[in-house]
Amino acid sequence: MDDGNDVYAIDTLRVCTPDVVQTIQTVEGTGQHQCKTFCQQRLVECTVPVTAPITRNKIHLFTQCHARKTKPTQTSKLAAVRNDCSLFSRLYIACQTRSGDLDAFLHMRISHIHLL
Numbered sequence: 653m654d655d656g657n658d659v660y661a662i663d664t665l666r667v668c669t670p671d672v673v674q675t676i677q678t679v680e681g682t683g684q685h686q687c688k689t690f691c692q693q694r695l696v697e698c699t700v701p702v703t704a705p706i707t708r709n710k711i712h713l714f715t716q717c718h719a720r721k722t723k724p725t726q727t728s729k730l731a732a733v734r735n736d737c738s739l740f741s742r743l744y745i746a747c748q749t750r751s752g753d754l755d756a757f758l759h760m761r762i763s764h765i766h767l768l
Contacts, residue, residue, distance in 0.1 A: 675711045682709070 659668040659676060686709075693700040746752070 672713060675713060679711065 659673050660666065661668060690706070694702050694704070
């Protein structure tokens with residue numbers, strides 16, 4: 653067992669951010685305060701209608717521990733590879749239908765892969 657103060661996401665064992673730790677420590681008190689305010693305003697004082705919408709809490713939870721952000725360079729490289737794949741598949745089909753030199757096309761394809 654770990655004796656540290658870090659909070660881990662159990663499924664990934666990634667350390668949660670300080671925002672998540674702060675939220676976990678204060679979420680119960682926040683909920684109790686909001687419940688008291690709701691009852692006081694709507695049921696006791698009747699200053700707010702019961703049908704009034706309840707505001708959503710924007711809290712940081714374990715989803716921030718799991719989020720893996722891809723680097724922009726990885727994203728752009730992946731997009732470039734997908735575009736190349738699409739282009740070569742269209743060129744291959746065109747080469748077959750227009751009786752092109754398939755050996756020259758494949759040689760070009762292999763040399764392009766080695767450049768990447």
